[in-house]
Amino acid sequence: MTTTTVASFEIKYHQYLDPQGKPTQELPAFAKDMDKMRQLYRDMALLRAFDAKAYALQRTGKMGTYPASLGQEAIGIGYGDAMTAEDVLIPYYRSTGAMLKHGITMEEILLYWGGDESGSNYSVAKEDFPICVPIANQIIHASGVAKAIQMRGQKRAVATEIGEGGTSEGDFYEGINVAGIWNLGVVFMVNNNQWAISVPTEIQTACETYAQKAIAAGIEGVQVDGNDIIAVKQVAEYAFEKARNGGGPTLIEAITYRLCDHTTADDASRYDDPKVKEEAWKNEPMVRLRKYLEANKAWSDKDEEAMKAEIAKEVDAAVKAYEEAPKPGPELMFDHLYAELPELTKPQREAAIKLAEKARGAK
Amino acid sequence: MTTTTVASFEIKYHQYLDPQGKPTQELPAFAKDMDKMRQLYRDMALLRAFDAKAYALQRTGKMGTYPASLGQEAIGIGYGDAMTAEDVLIPYYRSTGAMLKHGITMEEILLYWGGDESGSNYSVAKEDFPICVPIANQIIHASGVAKAIQMRGQKRAVATEIGEGGTSEGDFYEGINVAGIWNLGVVFMVNNNQWAISVPTEIQTACETYAQKAIAAGIEGVQVDGNDIIAVKQVAEYAFEKARNGGGPTLIEAITYRLCDHTTADDASRYDDPKVKEEAWKNEPMVRLRKYLEANKAWSDKDEEAMKAEIAKEVDAAVKAYEEAPKPGPELMFDHLYAELPELTKPQREAAIKLAEKARGAK
Amino acid sequence: MAAITLIEAVNAAMAYELEHDKDVVLFGEDVGKNGGVFRATDGLQKKYGTDRVIDSPLAESMIAGLAVGMAAQGMKPIAEMQFMGFIFPAVDQIFCHAARMRHRTRGRLTLPMVIRAPYGGGIHAPEHHSESTEALFAHIPGLKVVIPSNPSRAYGLMLAAIRDPDPVIFLEPKRVYRIVKHEVEDNGEEYPLEACFVDREGSDITLISWGAMMHETLQAAEKLAAEGIDAEVIDVATISPIDMDTILESVQKTGRVCIVQEAPKSGSIGSEIAAEIAEKAILSLLAPIGRVSGYDTVMPYYRLEKQYMPTVDRILDEARKIMEYK
Amino acid sequence: MAAITLIEAVNAAMAYELEHDKDVVLFGEDVGKNGGVFRATDGLQKKYGTDRVIDSPLAESMIAGLAVGMAAQGMKPIAEMQFMGFIFPAVDQIFCHAARMRHRTRGRLTLPMVIRAPYGGGIHAPEHHSESTEALFAHIPGLKVVIPSNPSRAYGLMLAAIRDPDPVIFLEPKRVYRIVKHEVEDNGEEYPLEACFVDREGSDITLISWGAMMHETLQAAEKLAAEGIDAEVIDVATISPIDMDTILESVQKTGRVCIVQEAPKSGSIGSEIAAEIAEKAILSLLAPIGRVSGYDTVMPYYRLEKQYMPTVDRILDEARKIMEYK
Ligand SMILES: Cc1ncc(C[n+]2csc(CCOP(=O)(O)OP(=O)(O)O)c2C)c(N)n1
Ligand SMILES: Cc1ncc(C[n+]2csc(CCOP(=O)(O)OP(=O)(O)O)c2C)c(N)n1
Ligand SMILES: [Mg+2]
Numbered sequence A, B: 001m002t003t004t005t006v007a008s009f010e011i012k013y014h015q016y017l018d019p020q021g022k023p024t025q026e027l028p029a030f031a032k033d034m035d036k037m038r039q040l041y042r043d044m045a046l047l048r049a050f051d052a053k054a055y056a057l058q059r060t061g062k063m064g065t066y067p068a069s070l071g072q073e074a075i076g077i078g079y080g081d082a083m084t085a086e087d088v089l090i091p092y093y094r095s096t097g098a099m100l101k102h103g104i105t106m107e108e109i110l111l112y113w114g115g116d117e118s119g120s121n122y123s124v125a126k127e128d129f130p131i132c133v134p135i136a137n138q139i140i141h142a143s144g145v146a147k148a149i150q151m152r153g154q155k156r157a158v159a160t161e162i163g164e165g166g167t168s169e170g171d172f173y174e175g176i177n178v179a180g181i182w183n184l185g186v187v188f189m190v191n192n193n194q195w196a197i198s199v200p201t202e203i204q205t206a207c208e209t210y211a212q213k214a215i216a217a218g219i220e221g222v223q224v225d226g227n228d229i230i231a232v233k234q235v236a237e238y239a240f241e242k243a244r245n246g247g248g249p250t251l252i253e254a255i256t257y258r259l260c261d262h263t264t265a266d267d268a269s270r271y272d273d274p275k276v277k278e279e280a281w282k283n284e285p286m287v288r289l290r291k292y293l294e295a296n297k298a299w300s301d302k303d304e305e306a307m308k309a310e311i312a313k314e315v316d317a318a319v320k321a322y323e324e325a326p327k328p329g330p331e332l333m334f335d336h337l338y339a340e341l342p343e344l345t346k347p348q349r350e351a352a353i354k355l356a357e358k359a360r361g362a363k
Numbered sequence C, D: 001m002a003a004i005t006l007i008e009a010v011n012a013a014m015a016y017e018l019e020h021d022k023d024v025v026l027f028g029e030d031v032g033k034n035g036g037v038f039r040a041t042d043g044l045q046k047k048y049g050t051d052r053v054i055d056s057p058l059a060e061s062m063i064a065g066l067a068v069g070m071a072a073q074g075m076k077p078i079a080e081m082q083f084m085g086f087i088f089p090a091v092d093q094i095f096c097h098a099a100r101m102r103h104r105t106r107g108r109l110t111l112p113m114v115i116r117a118p119y120g121g122g123i124h125a126p127e128h129h130s131e132s133t134e135a136l137f138a139h140i141p142g143l144k145v146v147i148p149s150n151p152s153r154a155y156g157l158m159l160a161a162i163r164d165p166d167p168v169i170f171l172e173p174k175r176v177y178r179i180v181k182h183e184v185e186d187n188g189e190e191y192p193l194e195a196c197f198v199d200r201e202g203s204d205i206t207l208i209s210w211g212a213m214m215h216e217t218l219q220a221a222e223k224l225a226a227e228g229i230d231a232e233v234i235d236v237a238t239i240s241p242i243d244m245d246t247i248l249e250s251v252q253k254t255g256r257v258c259i260v261q262e263a264p265k266s267g268s269i270g271s272e273i274a275a276e277i278a279e280k281a282i283l284s285l286l287a288p289i290g291r292v293s294g295y296d297t298v299m300p301y302y303r304l305e306k307q308y309m310p311t312v313d314r315i316l317d318e319a320r321k322i323m324e325y326k
């Protein structure tokens, strides 16, 4: 050999609906099923309403820090819809959409952000991971779970999600790299919402795309319009099918925009350009899908009203359950530390219980 | 947009001399300078002789663990030759070739592997880093040094090196990623010697090339025949020039084969296929260059003999200096811990000195 | 002179050094335009430019490793870890390189770098935002670990940390970022590292603490005074290497010791101080050494954090028990 | 029954569990074909296949994080860190996830995983191959930290570690991998975790150690016996959570304590044990608690390592000093 090309790569981008809700190419079958599309619209609406309520709870001192999904609903709802109950979800803190889709309840999510570990004791999605707060660790967990599934010969996929900022962490790379080597059935979703708190994406990478990070792991990487739920779901379904059937991992970059603050603790107006945000609002996923439904005569103002009322009820019921949930007692600081509490720590448990009793008595 | 290609990439491979020493394409100017090529040949020969001596010292209990460069000499000598004194080297444990080229002395290297920190107190290359043992940390150091150089507006490049196995570590990726974003003047050399101790490269990555890992950082990645010193030096010179002049980082994968054990503590016969190794010997870099020199009437058996004698002398002198170096005293455990030893630790220093005196007395 | 909070003092000290030493450079996640998630670096990028106050990519090992590289070139990097709970990806770089470069090169390469991190509980934050893991860093030789408990100390100790020729881990008790103000003159005067501060002289019992818990400890001392117990209160401030002389002197005077910390008890700084006292001043002790600590369990989510963290009452209970000991 | 070394015992215990529990899986760098750089996993891949004994890519955070993921699915991963000096990239995964998964899910997801690492000095190894940083792990609630000192304990404790429903950090004192042999029956019988072993009963002084230093400590006890000093010797074995009852009982009997460890003194396990004794058994103490330790400095390169590590002589000096104390 002399000077030759030894490898070449391409990154593809997928979009099906433009911001006006007009198809940009032949739609997949599910997109023509208006019941399905109404359901996805409702899922996004529920997430948006839930987020708003969570914000309100935080603002009124009834809950802690909360990260909303405003503008990014198509991602979690889209790939969440592509999952089966047998698949495993390894969420990060902004995976609310996928969590709801995968059977984690609103009450559980509120409890979690309300500072109660019982929010991660999922009643339905018993194998799903709790929310991962330290950025990028979850990427490796997903590969670990997928390895166990592979060793047992099961046909289940693993999904995990990370922000575009999180892709700068070593764990992101280590996790996708091993998924490539071992051909693990993981779908790695990158929520590219343009911001890592206040840090814009151009400070995060010199790459043209986040999808191309897959190339360093020798795995498939694709880019989708993350505001187009049809694109997200279609590409995710491909990736999940592949994952379940021994086809290995896929990295999906979903391009969107964070229309909310990073969390309730953030003030995006300190760094976000209002004009850019205004532009971004024009691309947000719900209007687009609604326009599509309307064009297909599958949605009306009345439907919208009815849905909103229903959703409000559901969310309110969850909030009520959250507010009425029993307060955790001090023994819970100790009871799940190990299968059995060490001798050394038993007196600490007793002391904590006594102190709590004393405090109650003093009131 | 619909479904479109948004990014595409190519990885190129460079070779100038084939294993028979025959040019495979038009040679760069320096390759026609026979004095230069003889010098490079001698540099490789010195490295090989030094390695052999270091091995012998270890085997006779006169030195600790040592990692040789057998078969990989063209890499360190090649990129080391492309460096200037102003450039900074951030070596790993198998960078002996580049270290020697950059002014770190044989005696210093022996002291280091002989268990004496004074081996890293370089007399010449005063800004070069000591050998990095924890794999991949050095990649980030290189970016940090380059950032300082960039902030001060200096035209100096930074070189660092890592094994192909080390590219699986998160730090490798974090370090090249930031070099991409900040456009830092670093040359990242990947010594792809096919082995990470006993782990072959196919267990290390699903990638076709290590050069393509650069794509995840948005930086240039190229592959060279690491047994062809002309290719290594030519591509390295390009990368160093670029680095010094604000052109940003380059990742260079140099393909070679580890013809030695991983270190003196390893026994490669446990895992390496002797037939594969035999094949690999046919590609090793010194024979190739010698054939090229001979074909150009620039080398004879007599030259070889004279060179070997000279080199042996040089190496022996270094070994003598090493063996005669003063033994470090116990105070050296403390004297460079901080600029000033804490009060708390002073009595420990005194105790250690007293104990050593007592031990000397007892002898 | 103005009354400023602890976090403003951190900001002022960094600004002072940015102004007076061109080698000082500041970076980390969100430290630039946003001025840090707590606003510790508020306004600094505007004043000193994007070259010297840098929003870095999101990677802690990278942040620490860059600091190592830059410091080896003689820059004086101040790197921020957004929360101490996220410092763990960086400990490899901190333990293996920051702590060792001077030693391993026999003084050839030195690292005048600071790693800042807000730490500790009490602000109702999500998981990983409330831990006190200072002991992990204090066990590593080659690092200095400094914790200011109030605004003046934050200013003086931060200046000292930046100017120190060796790596300093600077931990900021975030719960008290804004709860008190001190008149601090922005005159560039540093406080000594490796020195305890005696915040209250007393003769009956020595209360030892650092960081946010100094506030509970000082309150406890006032209450004890009302009960006729005269407590000496020591702010350790530099928890590694510790100024044991000041502590031992106090113990020799009082004979009774109560150590107060947020961190879990086992293997903590409190344990280290107790062990040193037990080794060097045992004859002075009139009672067992008390440790009021976080429990040996995971820092709970915020609904239980109040029950996890030592309170004035817990300190009082322990101090009284120690006083009653005959 | 055969006389085997400590490393053979580790190997035998892992083989036993691989044989009897299909959920056990072993991975790490070079553990497969090569059988580990120390041969701890020698022959296991051949016997149990590349599916269950896996050569992993070179990335420690990945190794620990994979173990978390696999264990959450009910597998029982045994992950090797090639040397403890290279565990630092993994501490983020270990501290933030391995140690917390049970707690943070209220028991829903549990992690029956083991992380093995050879540790300690004395084999003339390069930098980062000789440190003793066990204290860092012992300070983290939710982990168990186990250190066998001899072949039988390595066998029994490794079995217990694998079967334990929670994460265990299993640290192997590499200096004594091959220096003694024990008759160990390969019968799958485990030893208890969280239990100290009393290796020598005595009434004059309690010597407390763990890992490789047990050998120096036992030798010192023999020499003391010759001097008429009857030492009790305790192998802590599980350094977190510590079985303090056994230690306190001994201290109550002897009244004199000398703790022996390789690690730096400040913030060490030795400090923790001393602090606990100072808290709970101070009245029994007839002398200050002695700590024979590595120094509070970076583990030096090997030319100085002998001078760094505690020796039988240093233990004797300290023990005699403690005995002489009136
Ligand atoms: C290891 C780690 N470092 C820092 C943080 C603090 N932090 C929380 S969110 C965030 C930004 C994440 O941005 P991105 O990955 O783009 O996700 P997004 O929040 O935009 O969804 C940071 C720095 C953290 N949680 N974990
Ligand atoms: C962080 C870390 N993990 C593990 C090791 C132990 N180790 C030393 S060399 C090596 C293999 C490295 O292989 P490669 O990166 O290909 O470099 P090579 O030795 O082949 O030049 C390993 C695992 C280490 N030094 N550092
Ligand atoms: Mg983002």
Ligand SMILES: [Mg+2]
Residues within 6 Å of the ligand: B163, B164, B165, B191, B192, B193, B194, B195, B196, B197
């Ligand atoms: Mg290699």
